[in-house]
Amino acid sequence: MDRLPLLLDRVTNLLREDLREVATNHGLKLVQLDALRYLCTANRFSDTLTALVAWLGATKGSVSQTVKALERKGLVTRVRDDGDGRVVHLRPTAEGRALAAAASPAPALEGAPTDASTADALDGLLRALLAARGGVAFGVCRTCRFHEARAGGRHCGLLDVPLGEAQADRVCVEHAAQ
Amino acid sequence: MDRLPLLLDRVTNLLREDLREVATNHGLKLVQLDALRYLCTANRFSDTLTALVAWLGATKGSVSQTVKALERKGLVTRVRDDGDGRVVHLRPTAEGRALAAAASPAPALEGAPTDASTADALDGLLRALLAARGGVAFGVCRTCRFHEARAGGRHCGLLDVPLGEAQADRVCVEHAAQ
DNA sequence: GGCTGATGGTTTCGACTCAAAACTATATGG
């Protein structure tokens, strides 16, 4: 009895349904809210179009349009990089940040279980998903969105594991290249 | 440290990215594949437009368009109900079933953990999500998509719990009304 | 029977998404 795909399907749908409603309540499409939320947590390495493309899993042409829509709504501004003339940083405006803050987390998750076992299970699932896509090398850990330089040493904020100083420059399986 | 929303976001995105690729490989949009997969598991109560709308979480106008696209591609046919002249049953064609079978489960889930604890965690999550939406009464259990009349008694196939004979006519929290 | 309302679907509209492909501009490496 393999309930996993079924459960995952259902959870995903409910979550998206919920977020979609939040988005439309704020006059946005779901993808636009997704993008805005990501950009609000992105640092100077991960606030580019390419990173957003990787995160959302769509094509760059498509994402470029979405960003244009966000810009038109005054939620995001484009800032050319000083060093590299090709890259453009996508900075949420104050209004954009306010909207993202108001729109997350998903209301449906308010009462969600906060116990460690649930997170652990998702952890395992995430690792499996990443492994299934061939453990694609997508970026150096030190430049990853989830890389944290803590007091006790470097840390991966997504998988919640400590990292040796040496690993910080290794390629990271998680592709939220930053 | 609340990693749950973050993990859920990531898992959802990866899963969708994966499914989207599968869909485009078969010349479909992601939503179309979602709809087709649902219809392939639906019985005579749940193969209607309204049920599909509830499952996908979009508006009926939108879903009607999607179904039209599937019909145009020869993957689904419309069949008027005998008893109720208003309802239309959406039956996947042989070709539609073949495509859905070839396209699922998501390749990324192939190597996913099959242990019970992962499923249990998702189970809890699903219950929380359903509770958060106010435990909406969406249909009588007996007419639910996941209702099963087993040898040992009635059974809910989604939450994997046995049901008393009396409960079968109670309102079900899960809204996949069938 | 006939009226009223609810239910199941379809259609139309405008804004937007999507993938693919062509394109521009800026790096980087021999």
Next chain:
DNA sequence: CCATATAGTTTTGAGTCGAAACCATCAGCC
């Protein structure tokens, strides 16, 4: 300096999305 890679934009055509208007059919009720 030239070839190639990288970052991003634009265009095009099919399709999604929500909203609102619309058309049937059914169910309750007097």
